Amino acid sequence: MTASPPPLRLLHTSDWHLGQELHGLSREGEHRAFLEWLLATLDTEQVDALLITGDVFDSQNPPVAAQALFYEFLARAKRARPDLDVVVIGGNHDSAARLEAPNALLRPLDVHVVGSLPKEPERLLVPLTDRSGRLRAVVAAIPFLRLADLPVPTPGEDVEDTLVWGVRTVHERVFAAARARCAEFGGLPLIATGHCYMVGTALSELSERRILGGNQHALPVDLFPADCTYVALGHLHKPQAVGGRETVRYAGSPFPLSVTEKDYPHQAVLVEISAEGPAAVRALPIPRTVDYLRVPRTGAAAPEPVLAELRALDVAEAPARDLRPYLEVVVRLDRPSPSLRHEVEQALEGKPVRLCRLAVEYATPEAGGPAAAETPDLAGLHPEEVFERAWARLYPDEPPEETHLAAFRELLESLDGDAPAASAPATEPVA
Numbered sequence: 001m002t003a004s005p006p007p008l009r010l011l012h013t014s015d016w017h018l019g020q021e022l023h024g025l026s027r028e029g030e031h032r033a034f035l036e037w038l039l040a041t042l043d044t045e046q047v048d049a050l051l052i053t054g055d056v057f058d059s060q061n062p063p064v065a066a067q068a069l070f071y072e073f074l075a076r077a078k079r080a081r082p083d084l085d086v087v088v089i090g091g092n093h094d095s096a097a098r099l100e101a102p103n104a105l106l107r108p109l110d111v112h113v114v115g116s117l118p119k120e121p122e123r124l125l126v127p128l129t130d131r132s133g134r135l136r137a138v139v140a141a142i143p144f145l146r147l148a149d150l151p152v153p154t155p156g157e158d159v160e161d162t163l164v165w166g167v168r169t170v171h172e173r174v175f176a177a178a179r180a181r182c183a184e185f186g187g188l189p190l191i192a193t194g195h196c197y198m199v200g201t202a203l204s205e206l207s208e209r210r211i212l213g214g215n216q217h218a219l220p221v222d223l224f225p226a227d228c229t230y231v232a233l234g235h236l237h238k239p240q241a242v243g244g245r246e247t248v249r250y251a252g253s254p255f256p257l258s259v260t261e262k263d264y265p266h267q268a269v270l271v272e273i274s275a276e277g278p279a280a281v282r283a284l285p286i287p288r289t290v291d292y293l294r295v296p297r298t299g300a301a302a303p304e305p306v307l308a309e310l311r312a313l314d315v316a317e318a319p320a321r322d323l324r325p326y327l328e329v330v331v332r333l334d335r336p337s338p339s340l341r342h343e344v345e346q347a348l349e350g351k352p353v354r355l356c357r358l359a360v361e362y363a364t365p366e367a368g369g370p371a372a373a374e375t376p377d378l379a380g381l382h383p384e385e386v387f388e389r390a391w392a393r394l395y396p397d398e399p400p401e402e403t404h405l406a407a408f409r410e411l412l413e414s415l416d417g418d419a420p421a422a423s424a425p426a427t428e429p430v431a
């Protein structure tokens with residue numbers, strides 16, 4: 001009788017959003033620090049396979065520096081751990097074609113990139129091997145599914161929700177192929193990925209889009225069958241298990257991508273897979289390299305106390321300019337103040353902080369008026385926030401979720417398609 005081999009060790013991470021900016025400020029320093037941590041962790045945790053579950057890049061057309069960072073990371077990871085398998089899926093922010101473009105070079109290095117759903121489900125199956133080269137598991141590397149990927153029921157067929165039906169149909173084909181592959185090699189554990197919004201999760205607002213049809217179309221967790229040993233999910237930036245299943249998890253983003261994400265710890269997930277029994281799951285906290293400051297700490301305050309607090313701000317210099325703390329300032333005004341931004345910047349002169357947001361609250365709704373000089377910084381607002389603010393000018397209540405917000409999101413997704421040159425239809429939810 002031979003001793004069973006040590007567990008296969010997977011590291012699940014997601015939603016890097018390389019190239020992202022926070023209100024116009026570069027995140028490159030934070031991404032570099034995270035990737036250094038990840039390289040060290042691959043080594044200390046003796047990782048056999050790295051799963052990156054989508055939104056590698058923040059945009060369809062990421063800056064050159066962001067692409068260089070990604071490929072430098074892959075090269076260093078493979079140099080340090082030549083046996084490492086890497087599985088990357090496309091997210092809703094990624095250009096599937098761009099992500100897959102270097103595949104001819106990456107495949108021989110055991111870096112498997114699945115940007116979009118292939119025609120044959122076998123093509124998204126990735127074998128994972130351990131350090132002795134032994135085949136240990138199969139990954140069904142399901143990427144973000146675009147509406148165009150989904151089959152539609154034949155007219156007259158009784159289907160409750162065509163979108164869920166479409167995803168389920170795709171999943172059934174994929175899992176049939178995956179189970180066949182697992183069985184071929186004597187019953188290997190099956191691992192699945194996804195980049196989607198599942199029912200029964202906490203959505204962190206603003207920087208994740210409700211993808212695939214909006215909020216009412218969150219997907220049920222049973223789309224991932226119970227014989228999946230582990231399901232590695234991307235899209236939600238807050239790490240969490242789904243629907244009470246500890247082995248169906250969002251790894252979350254490596255650090256807060258919007259100010260709304262600053263109040264919870266970020267992590268990667270270490271998963272140990274044995275031939276038998278459930279996967280053992282352990283969260284690995286990712287160190288926070290940049291602080292988020294707010295003046296005042298909560299709520300809003302009048303200009304004078306805010307400016308006094310800013311002048312008194314005592315912050316140690318960071319190791320690099322792009323690791324300086326972010327600062328959010330919230331001022332309450334009785335009337336518009338055209339000089340406010342200048343005064344705030346003056347109060348901060350020479351201080352090693354990065355003003356990421358200057359928000360103004362008016363004591364009364366009328367005080368701001370249509371001629372308010374301190375207009376919000378549109379670039380720093382999520383489109384949905386703009387919609388809500390526009391709504392608030394006209395109506396006393398919040399926009400109804402089911403009808404107006406849902407319609408707005410649908411419209412937004414339809415506008416945010418691939419670049420015109422790409423072959424994808426304009427209705428795809430991609431940003």
Ligand SMILES: [Mn+2]
Nearest residue numbers: 015055208235
């Ligand atoms: Mn994301």
